Amino acid sequence: ANLVLYTSQPNEDAQATVDGFMAANPDIKVDWVRDGTPKIMAKLMAEIEAGNPVADVLLIADTVTLERMKQAGHLLAYKSPEAANYDKALYDADGFYYSTKLITTGIMYNTAATMKPTSWKDLAKPEAKGLVTMPSPLTSGAALIHAQTLAGVPSLGWDYYKELQANGAIASGGNGAVLKSVASGEKAYGVVVDYMPIREKAKGAPVEFVFPEEGVSAVTEPVGILASTKNAEAAKKFVDYVLSEKGQEGFLKLGYIPARNGMAVPAGFPARDTIKVLPIDAAAALKATDEDLKTFSGIFGTN
Amino acid sequence: MAKLILHKLCKDYGTGKPAVNDVSLKIRDGGFLALLGPSGCGKTTVLRMIAGFETPSDGSILLGERVLSDASGAVPPERRNMAMVFQSYALWPHMTVAANVGYPLKVRGVSGERYREKVGEALRSVRLEQYAERRPADLSGGQRQRVALARSLVTDPDVVLLDEPLANLDRHLRQEMEETFREFHARSGATMVYVTHDQAEAMALATDIAVMSEGRLLQVAAPAEIYARPEGRLVGSLIGQGAVLSIPASGDDNRELDWQRLAALMTQGRAGGGTIDILVRPQDVLLGSEGLNATIETALYEGERYALRLRLDDGQVLRAHGRQPAMRGDRVKVVLSKAWRL
Amino acid sequence: MAKLILHKLCKDYGTGKPAVNDVSLKIRDGGFLALLGPSGCGKTTVLRMIAGFETPSDGSILLGERVLSDASGAVPPERRNMAMVFQSYALWPHMTVAANVGYPLKVRGVSGERYREKVGEALRSVRLEQYAERRPADLSGGQRQRVALARSLVTDPDVVLLDEPLANLDRHLRQEMEETFREFHARSGATMVYVTHDQAEAMALATDIAVMSEGRLLQVAAPAEIYARPEGRLVGSLIGQGAVLSIPASGDDNRELDWQRLAALMTQGRAGGGTIDILVRPQDVLLGSEGLNATIETALYEGERYALRLRLDDGQVLRAHGRQPAMRGDRVKVVLSKAWRL
Amino acid sequence: MPRLPANANSQPRWLFPFVTAVVAGLCVLPLARLVMAGISSILNGKALELLADPAIWTAAWNTLTTSVLGMIAAVAIGGFFALALTLADIRGKWLLSFLFMLPTMIPPQVTALSWVGMTGPSSPLLKALGLAPPLGSPQPLYSIAGIALLYGVQHSPLVFLSLRAGLLALPRDGIEAAKLAGASPWQMLKDIILPLSLPGLIAGAAMAFVSGVGNFGIPAILGIPASIYTLPTLVYARFASFGTSTFGDIAVLSGMIAVMAVVGLQVQEQALKGRDYRVIGLSGASATFRLGGMRLPLELLLWLLLFAILIAPFVALVSASLVPAYGVALSLKTASFAAYEEILFRQKVTRTAFANSIFLASATAFGLLVIGVLTGYALTRGGRRLAAALSAMIEIPYALPGIVISVAFILVFAAPLPLLGVTIYGTIWIILAAYFSSFFAVGLKPVVSALRQLDPALEEAARLSGAGFWRRLIDIIVPLIAPAAGASVILVFLIACNELTVSALLWSAGTQTLGVAIYNLDDSGSYDLASALSVLVVAMVVLLMLLLELMAARLPKGVVPWRN
Numbered sequence A: 001a002n003l004v005l006y007t008s009q010p011n012e013d014a015q016a017t018v019d020g021f022m023a024a025n026p027d028i029k030v031d032w033v034r035d036g037t038p039k040i041m042a043k044l045m046a047e048i049e050a051g052n053p054v055a056d057v058l059l060i061a062d063t064v065t066l067e068r069m070k071q072a073g074h075l076l077a078y079k080s081p082e083a084a085n086y087d088k089a090l091y092d093a094d095g096f097y098y099s100t101k102l103i104t105t106g107i108m109y110n111t112a113a114t115m116k117p118t119s120w121k122d123l124a125k126p127e128a129k130g131l132v133t134m135p136s137p138l139t140s141g142a143a144l145i146h147a148q149t150l151a152g153v154p155s156l157g158w159d160y161y162k163e164l165q166a167n168g169a170i171a172s173g174g175n176g177a178v179l180k181s182v183a184s185g186e187k188a189y190g191v192v193v194d195y196m197p198i199r200e201k202a203k204g205a206p207v208e209f210v211f212p213e214e215g216v217s218a219v220t221e222p223v224g225i226l227a228s229t230k231n232a233e234a235a236k237k238f239v240d241y242v243l244s245e246k247g248q249e250g251f252l253k254l255g256y257i258p259a260r261n262g263m264a265v266p267a268g269f270p271a272r273d274t275i276k277v278l279p280i281d282a283a284a285a286l287k288a289t290d291e292d293l294k295t296f297s298g299i300f301g302t303n
Numbered sequence B, C: 001m002a003k004l005i006l007h008k009l010c011k012d013y014g015t016g017k018p019a020v021n022d023v024s025l026k027i028r029d030g031g032f033l034a035l036l037g038p039s040g041c042g043k044t045t046v047l048r049m050i051a052g053f054e055t056p057s058d059g060s061i062l063l064g065e066r067v068l069s070d071a072s073g074a075v076p077p078e079r080r081n082m083a084m085v086f087q088s089y090a091l092w093p094h095m096t097v098a099a100n101v102g103y104p105l106k107v108r109g110v111s112g113e114r115y116r117e118k119v120g121e122a123l124r125s126v127r128l129e130q131y132a133e134r135r136p137a138d139l140s141g142g143q144r145q146r147v148a149l150a151r152s153l154v155t156d157p158d159v160v161l162l163d164e165p166l167a168n169l170d171r172h173l174r175q176e177m178e179e180t181f182r183e184f185h186a187r188s189g190a191t192m193v194y195v196t197h198d199q200a201e202a203m204a205l206a207t208d209i210a211v212m213s214e215g216r217l218l219q220v221a222a223p224a225e226i227y228a229r230p231e232g233r234l235v236g237s238l239i240g241q242g243a244v245l246s247i248p249a250s251g252d253d254n255r256e257l258d259w260q261r262l263a264a265l266m267t268q269g270r271a272g273g274g275t276i277d278i279l280v281r282p283q284d285v286l287l288g289s290e291g292l293n294a295t296i297e298t299a300l301y302e303g304e305r306y307a308l309r310l311r312l313d314d315g316q317v318l319r320a321h322g323r324q325p326a327m328r329g330d331r332v333k334v335v336l337s338k339a340w341r342l
Numbered sequence D: 001m002p003r004l005p006a007n008a009n010s011q012p013r014w015l016f017p018f019v020t021a022v023v024a025g026l027c028v029l030p031l032a033r034l035v036m037a038g039i040s041s042i043l044n045g046k047a048l049e050l051l052a053d054p055a056i057w058t059a060a061w062n063t064l065t066t067s068v069l070g071m072i073a074a075v076a077i078g079g080f081f082a083l084a085l086t087l088a089d090i091r092g093k094w095l096l097s098f099l100f101m102l103p104t105m106i107p108p109q110v111t112a113l114s115w116v117g118m119t120g121p122s123s124p125l126l127k128a129l130g131l132a133p134p135l136g137s138p139q140p141l142y143s144i145a146g147i148a149l150l151y152g153v154q155h156s157p158l159v160f161l162s163l164r165a166g167l168l169a170l171p172r173d174g175i176e177a178a179k180l181a182g183a184s185p186w187q188m189l190k191d192i193i194l195p196l197s198l199p200g201l202i203a204g205a206a207m208a209f210v211s212g213v214g215n216f217g218i219p220a221i222l223g224i225p226a227s228i229y230t231l232p233t234l235v236y237a238r239f240a241s242f243g244t245s246t247f248g249d250i251a252v253l254s255g256m257i258a259v260m261a262v263v264g265l266q267v268q269e270q271a272l273k274g275r276d277y278r279v280i281g282l283s284g285a286s287a288t289f290r291l292g293g294m295r296l297p298l299e300l301l302l303w304l305l306l307f308a309i310l311i312a313p314f315v316a317l318v319s320a321s322l323v324p325a326y327g328v329a330l331s332l333k334t335a336s337f338a339a340y341e342e343i344l345f346r347q348k349v350t351r352t353a354f355a356n357s358i359f360l361a362s363a364t365a366f367g368l369l370v371i372g373v374l375t376g377y378a379l380t381r382g383g384r385r386l387a388a389a390l391s392a393m394i395e396i397p398y399a400l401p402g403i404v405i406s407v408a409f410i411l412v413f414a415a416p417l418p419l420l421g422v423t424i425y426g427t428i429w430i431i432l433a434a435y436f437s438s439f440f441a442v443g444l445k446p447v448v449s450a451l452r453q454l455d456p457a458l459e460e461a462a463r464l465s466g467a468g469f470w471r472r473l474i475d476i477i478v479p480l481i482a483p484a485a486g487a488s489v490i491l492v493f494l495i496a497c498n499e500l501t502v503s504a505l506l507w508s509a510g511t512q513t514l515g516v517a518i519y520n521l522d523d524s525g526s527y528d529l530a531s532a533l534s535v536l537v538v539a540m541v542v543l544l545m546l547l548l549e550l551m552a553a554r555l556p557k558g559v560v561p562w563r564n
């Protein structure tokens, strides 16, 4: 049977990744399915519940999700030789999952906006009153990680979110919705993942992306192998490939910051070492997830 | 009230043959016109034009001074103050019998005690008091027809259009309903137009009878007149159960012919000079020991008497009444005591 | 073909009063039964049970040896090989006239030349050859009824059910159609059940007449029999246009009463001994210079003669025929030449 | 003596068991499996904890209010169009009806976004009028009323088609009788026309309500910014944080949605009860109202509504497909057909998606017509009580968010089928099965209401002609309910054609649907490609509708909804 990949990467990216892998391993054929993280997880969990998971390899948004899979015993441990080239914080010590790239969350603004924000705090200023939008952690995995990350920064914390809420910020949909909202000028500022506004700007959209001075949160699109796989060998090859220099270059070409040490950054990004990534502990974040979601929705009023 | 005038009315459904063709008719104020004619001759179409459901292809309709419809436009049905019994009843299935009957009142803003009273009265007049709360679907055919009847008589319309309103009723009810019509007509003074295929009904009710055929108006006259002096074969054969015979032309202008004259003409043989049509009513055909030779073709028991169909030796058909049972094929002699030249 | 047997048939629609109540009836093989009765008496319901659209609440229906319906179940209508003319026609609006008529043939797998021939023949017999390609919605009321008629006669059914099939037709067509029924009946030998409110029609066509009232069967007999010897007030008044009088009991068993006997009874006054009902037919009421005193209540012109309603001095109503015009309120004397004790 | 069959009822004996089996297979089984999956979590109280959360109840309340208000809006808009276009002498009926079918084809998110754009600071229209609110002003559509309004816009064609079928069955003479009784047009509408076409109207309203209950796209875009959650958005949120209790939570939330749908159905049954809608005699109301001086204003109003409902969002869609990036103003300089080129000639997924969606949509539409007619027949002719239970079962899947249905189907079909040993999971057949389940209610409703209006004598006459069940179904019943059958096929086709949430989880390589393709493009930031594909889908549907128009002469009267 073919190797089956479940991924939340955008279509073209997924196709490029798979094409690259198949070019490197002509004897393995890969079928892939892509969807938003919540949907792909719903699909996978339902398959597991039904006793017949189809996927062999997962390549999805955030480590928290894979940490949950790991704890539920759905993942296979594999120590990839490529791990040596990676920062220890970027993969699971037992080899259950490996980060593949950095997708940071920062601030975008419409070029028509009067204030040019440089820090997270700027979004709570009066100039931004009613003009800020961000993705909801209930919809987007990256947004959840982002909230958990900022909440852990002493100078920001949940109080920062309360200020935002008081300043008329809204938490809506996913990153795509934020992008549209800001690009169309409906809102002036948005909290959003980096590659979207950078790509759109390149196409001519009236937007700008900034890496705030406090630092950015990041999701790392980890890869992991399902415990139930019948294609373990091929799956391991796939993991090795995405972690390899070749695989990482592929991501770079697609406009992402590779996770591997010593790689360049895509056009439009500041140099890798000037980007300050705020740390997050996947296991701890997982434990706090329900609590954090509640806190967040408490602030933004789903009650 | 006022005169209802149809002026050169035409209606063509686009089927090639006009359904109504050049019909002109005056119905006097408070008149009661019966419209008679074979199936498909355009009676319903005339009614529908009077009501305003069909726009005439040509001609006009007036009620007194008021133009109801002509080339320039038409008054919509809801503002004509007419009532109609549809051939298909047209009851509203979602309303009870009482609501069906009371609807024209409701529309006119009648309510409360007066509404109940009027509806009750109308239902009583058609013997349906006990069915007030039923739905039309749960009624028998005749009962449905009576609901439609009650509905048409519940208000005070200027014109009442009745399309075979008694077709599905038994004799007793029919007589009662005829009585009801007569009373209603006398009381309200409404102009009534009554389509029927039953000549006896028409005679019994109407002040005028109009006979149509293939979209054309053949004759309009009072019942006695049209019975006594029908114009043309069709009217003659439609009114009264007479038979039409073709006999050699008499040459004179007299239209009433007696047996002497008839015997002379009919025995004289087919000498030139053309033929004329005469109408012979069954009651004027006397069976006896003299007269023309005829053969009994059919003899139908009608209760009171036998309806006989006779064939004369020259092949023409006569109708007669007989008191005695008769057999098909029996030879008889007949005298025609009276005939009418058409 | 075989005998159609209704055995203790009941139908209750759940309205409190059964629509059909304990009706038992045998229609002989190839018989022609006319079902007569006032509006709402249950005629259509009987037909619908025979056809299988309603399951009887009680009782059974047999066609020869074959049980069509009883407590244990019923043969579905589509396997009864019957045909019916519905009171509401039930034509299919999406099909042409020809397709409506031909549908029973199509279902039976008849096609090609034979199909066209049969449909053509059926349409010809109801005079609708020219309307074959019309839709029912574009026909007149009588034309629709004729389509329904043609549809019911196009196949060779075992039983034909006719629910007031001629109600909307004029006299000429009616006579032609009666002829068609008679021919069809003779040719096919099908058992016919014919609902009508027209006693003359029933008499003319049927081999047997059944009279119903309020769901019950009152009398079944041959036409002459039921005319001559009606049982009970209702049958008496329904068959022939007789009037029913109440007179002092005669004390003897003779049911045919002549004028002598009647005069004696009626003038003897209301001495004890109870009363009896007698039926007096209009043709037996002779207006003259002697006899009972009566007042003319209404005199309706019927063409051939006047239909008179007379009120006797004791308040009872009589019906009579008069040749001369008569005025309301005229005093006359009548002799009752014949009467029948009900 | 030969034994008699047990009933002379018009249903063949196999029909009711068959229908029950179909409903059990399509509707009950998947949902039962979902509940089973959640049962441990329900048992250990985790899922029930959910019910103690006031947020759930707020969401339930929001769902209810938005759906009810949305239904009212849909009835108002769709009903207005249906009445005006079937009963009045409006000019250009053909075009108006034709265009009015299309809003169903524009994905709800697109409609929502274009309305937001249309009324927001960057609205070209408002800018041109100088009425554009300043950057960042509050958006009035982010509210219960806004969501309801868009539900109304999105679902009004459902009401339109269903009511129209009811109106076409009106008895002509019944309307004439009302006119002659002196009823003004308004009274006639109120007393005769609407009550008589109530089955169609209520069916449309019920579909609009249930569609609102299950809608995700609109509250996701309009609700979440204002912190208005509905049960479907909450369900998605549950999936976002997949945990051990998720199946239990989903089962509980679905249960709440199901209860809402069933209550709605009950209300509908009550509204229809105790009345008779069987039309006696010939039906077919032709244009009944002459509008006179009212005609022009009414026509203007119709076109204005159509502009807001269809043309504006569609123009937004087209312009988004012509500019290279979101937020770039469309001008001659910025416009390019690059997106179409890419979609048509480079993306091979486009062709697959078109083929799959057309196959799925037509198979579902016609399959459900067959099942719907059989089921409708059994429901209207059979016992009331069982029928009510079956209707409820059929209703629920349509009310549930697509993601729940698809999860339920994965639970049932991920493992190989017992006995057969083959698995349909991962093939196109599982999507088809899920569509059957999900759109059963849409296909069934118009058919049932038309059967309710049918004069029973017409079928009786066919039976006496000797026509067995199938025969009269094909020859008599289906042609007689043709307008409703047409509505059913077209509705299901349109909805299935750009359906997203059901197929989102069920597709796999090679079985992408158009909805999935558009969503994926959109989700990965290729807005221009997504818009271009959406435009192409609309174009395809218009093409198919024109094809239908060409065949119209050979179809029964009333099937093609834009023909009168």
Ligand SMILES: Nc1ncnc2c1ncn2[C@@H]1O[C@H](COP(=O)(O)OP(=O)(O)OP(=O)(O)O)[C@@H](O)[C@H]1O
Residues within 6 Å of the ligand: B137, B138, B139, B140, B141, B142, B143, B168, C013, C015, C019, C037, C038, C039, C040, C041, C042, C043, C044, C045, C046, C087
């Ligand atoms: N579906 C029904 N539900 C309740 N009652 C009904 C139903 N159909 C008929 N009835 C009642 O049953 C009785 C008999 O009805 P049926 O139709 O058999 O009368 P009928 O003899 O055919 O009368 P008509 O000559 O007026 O057609 C009537 O009183 C009628 O009101």
Ligand SMILES: Nc1ncnc2c1ncn2[C@@H]1O[C@H](COP(=O)(O)OP(=O)(O)OP(=O)(O)O)[C@@H](O)[C@H]1O
Residues within 6 Å of the ligand: B013, B015, B019, B037, B038, B039, B040, B041, B042, B043, B044, B045, B046, B087, C137, C138, C139, C140, C141, C142, C143, C168
């Ligand atoms: N909508 C229509 N389209 C085409 N032709 C029609 C339409 N309605 C009636 N006709 C035709 O017009 C003629 C007159 O019809 P109309 O209904 O007026 O007859 P009628 O005198 O009432 O007959 P009946 O006594 O049978 O009811 C008939 O030949 C009929 O076929």
Ligand SMILES: [Mg+2]
Residues within 6 Å of the ligand: B043, B044, B045, B087, B163, C140, C141, C142
């Ligand atoms: Mg007529």
Ligand SMILES: [Mg+2]
Residues within 6 Å of the ligand: B140, B141, B142, C043, C044, C045, C087, C163
């Ligand atoms: Mg009847």
